[in-house]
Amino acid sequence: MKVEAILFGGVAVFFGATAVLYGVWSHADPAGTAALVVAFGMAALVSFFCAVQYVRHGPRPQDRTDAEVAAGAGPLEFFPPHSPWPIVTALGFAVAATGVVFGLWLFLIGFGVLARGVAGLVFQYVNRGAGQED
Structure with a gap:
């Protein structure tokens, strides 16, 4: 995640510098500056997220030159199989936009x-693995 953090940090610096220059040179267009x-x-935000993940988890097997292929094997993360909350969230957004x-x-x-819907998505699996023994 270190490379991604640096990459998106560079993109952020580019857009920040462009926003400052555009804001100074275009006195009559606040919409472009806001964009x-x-x-x-x-x-x-993406750069910050990647940097925090790199600090928390360290380098991934993809980031290390001495890593074996087997180091990247196994489950990556928990992905919920069935959830009604994305549909509730989409319905709520559609009604709010209407x-x-x-x-x-x-x-x-x-x-x-x-x-x-958002609260359901966030807290759906909050107790996942709480009662499991190692």
Whole structure:
């Protein structure tokens, strides 16, 4: 993850410098500056995530030159097999987006459904492996 963190850090620096220069030179276009600032933020977020994962887990087998092929074998992570929460989240987002057009009442209903879907996704497997012995 170290290489990815450096790569996205470079992208973030590029978008940050571009946003500053564009903001100075284009006095009448705040939309372009805002888009570049958002692009900087997204690249910086990915870079930060990759850097934190590298610090937490160390180098992956793909990052080491002395690693064997077998070092990368085994389960990578837990991926849930069945979950109703992505559908609830999508429905909540669709209703909230429709509420932007038709009124605040519909947006609030959609936001409530969306919040429940996101909470369900986040906390669905919060107790996974809590009762297992090593």
